[in-house]
Amino acid sequence: MQRAFPSDLHDYDGPSLHSPSPERECDGASLDGIGHGCYPRLMVSTTLLEDYRPALTGHCYRMLGSIVDAEDAVQESMLRAWKGLDRFHEQSSMKTWLYRIATNVCLDVLSGSNRQRLRPLESALAPSQMRDGMTLPQQAREYWVEPIPDVLALPADAEHSPEERTILRESIRLAFVAALKYLPPRQRAVLLLTQVLNWSAA
Amino acid sequence: MSVASVNSALQRARATMDARNPAVQPRALSADQTALVERYVKAFVTYDVQALVALLHEEGTLSMPPYEMWLQGHDNIARWLSTFGIGCKDSVLIPVAASGGAPAFAQYRDLGETPWAILMLELDGVQIRGMTSYLDVETLFPRFGMPMRWATSPVAARIFRYRVLTSEKIFCCDR
Numbered sequence: 001m002q003r004a005f006p007s008d009l010h011d012y013d014g015p016s017l018h019s020p021s022p023e024r025e026c027d028g029a030s031l032d033g034i035g036h037g038c039y040p041r042l043m044v045s046t047t048l049l050e051d052y053r054p055a056l057t058g059h060c061y062r063m064l065g066s067i068v069d070a071e072d073a074v075q076e077s078m079l080r081a082w083k084g085l086d087r088f089h090e091q092s093s094m095k096t097w098l099y100r101i102a103t104n105v106c107l108d109v110l111s112g113s114n115r116q117r118l119r120p121l122e123s124a125l126a127p128s129q130m131r132d133g134m135t136l137p138q139q140a141r142e143y144w145v146e147p148i149p150d151v152l153a154l155p156a157d158a159e160h161s162p163e164e165r166t167i168l169r170e171s172i173r174l175a176f177v178a179a180l181k182y183l184p185p186r187q188r189a190v191l192l193l194t195q196v197l198n199w200s201a202a
Numbered sequence: 203m204s205v206a207s208v209n210s211a212l213q214r215a216r217a218t219m220d221a222r223n224p225a226v227q228p229r230a231l232s233a234d235q236t237a238l239v240e241r242y243v244k245a246f247v248t249y250d251v252q253a254l255v256a257l258l259h260e261e262g263t264l265s266m267p268p269y270e271m272w273l274q275g276h277d278n279i280a281r282w283l284s285t286f287g288i289g290c291k292d293s294v295l296i297p298v299a300a301s302g303g304a305p306a307f308a309q310y311r312d313l314g315e316t317p318w319a320i321l322m323l324e325l326d327g328v329q330i331r332g333m334t335s336y337l338d339v340e341t342l343f344p345r346f347g348m349p350m351r352w353a354t355s356p357v358a359a360r361i362f363r364y365r366v367l368t369s370e371k372i373f374c375c376d377r
Binding site for chain 1: 203208211212214215216218219222263265266267268269270271272273274275277278281282285286298299300301302303304306320322332334336338341342345346347
C-alpha cells in the first residue's frame with residue numbers, strides 16, 4: 001500500500017517545546033500505541049522511535065551521502081519527534097511521520113551548504129601518472145561520499161517484502177547515492193520518498 | 203507540496219537520474235565473481251602485485267579518499283602498489299557488509315596492528331573495475347564494528363604461509 005505524500009513537506013514548522021496537550025488526555029496507559037493517539041513520551045522515546053533508527057539513517061544517508069551527517073540528522077529528527085509527539089495524529093503512521101521530520105531535517109542541512117560530496121573519481125578530472133616524489137593533496141572528510149555499514153542503514157528484514165528490501169539495499173549503493181547529488185534537494189527528497197519508500201503523490 | 207508539484211519534481215528527478223544512469227551491479231555475485239574476489243584477496247594478502255593487477259580491467263582504477271588523486275591502468279597501479287603502497291604488504295582483510303552488498307573489507311596493515319582502510323571493490327563482469335580505499339578509519343571502523351587492532355594468532359601465522367580462515371571469513375598472511 002502506498003502512503004500519501006505529505007502535503008506539508010518542508011512546511012512543517014517543527015514542534016514547540018510547550019505545545020498544548022492534544023484534544024484527549026494521555027493517561028500513560030495506552031501503551032499499545034498507534035491507533036490510540038496517545039503516546040507517553042518517555043516510553044515512545046526509548047522504544048518506538050529507536051525501532052526506526054536504521055530506516056531513518058538509511059533515508060538520511062541517501063539524502064546526505066555521509067554516515068556521520070546521517071547520524072546527526074537522525075538524532076535531530078528523534079529530538080524533534082520526541083518534542084512534537086503531542087502533534088502526532090493518526091492520519092499517518094508513526095513511520096511516515098518520522099520520515100517526514102527526517103526529510104525536513106535533511107533539507108535544512110542541505111539548504112545550509114551548496115557543496116555536494118564527491119566520489120574519488122570525481123575529485124580529479126583525469127587520473128594521475130605515477131612518479132617518484134609525487135605529492136598527494138588531501139581533502140577534508142566532508143568532501144567525500146562515505147560508504148555505510150549495511151547494518152546501520154537497512155531496517156530489519158521482517159519489516160519489508162523482498163522487493164522493498166531490494167530497493168532499500170540498491171539505493172544505498174555508492175553509485176546511486178553519488179548520482180542523487182545531481183538532484184536539487186527537494187527533487188531528491190521527492191524521488192526518494194516516492195521511488196524508494198513508495199509514497200504516493202496524491 | 204501539491205500533487206502537481208510533486209509529480210513535476212519527480213519527473214525532473216527521474217530524467218536527471220536516467221541521464222546519470224549509475225552503473226547497476228548484479229545484486230548477488232556470480233560464482234565467477236566470488237572466485238574473482240577470492241583471487242583478489244589472495245593476491246592482496248600475499249602482496250603479489252602482478253597477480254593483483256592481472257585481475258583488474260585495463261581501465262581499472264585505484265583511489266584512496268581523502269587523497270584527491272586516483273590512478274588508472276595496470277602499470278600505474280602496479281607501480282603505486284610497489285612504492286607508495288608497499289606498506290600494504292602483510293595486510294589482513296576482514297569482509298564487511300557495506301553500501302548494499304558491494305565487495306568490501308576492513309583492511310589492517312602490519313598483520314592486524316594498524317587499522318588502514320575500508321576497501322571497496324567495483325566489479326565489471328569478472329574483472330575488478332575499481333578499488334577504493336577509504337582511509338578515514340577513525341570515522342568508519344567503529345561504525346563497521348571493527349576494532350582498531352586485529353589480533354592475528356601468532357601460532358596460526360607461523361603455521362600457514364597463506365591461509366584463508368573461511369570459517370571466520372578472515373583473510374591474512376603470516377610473517
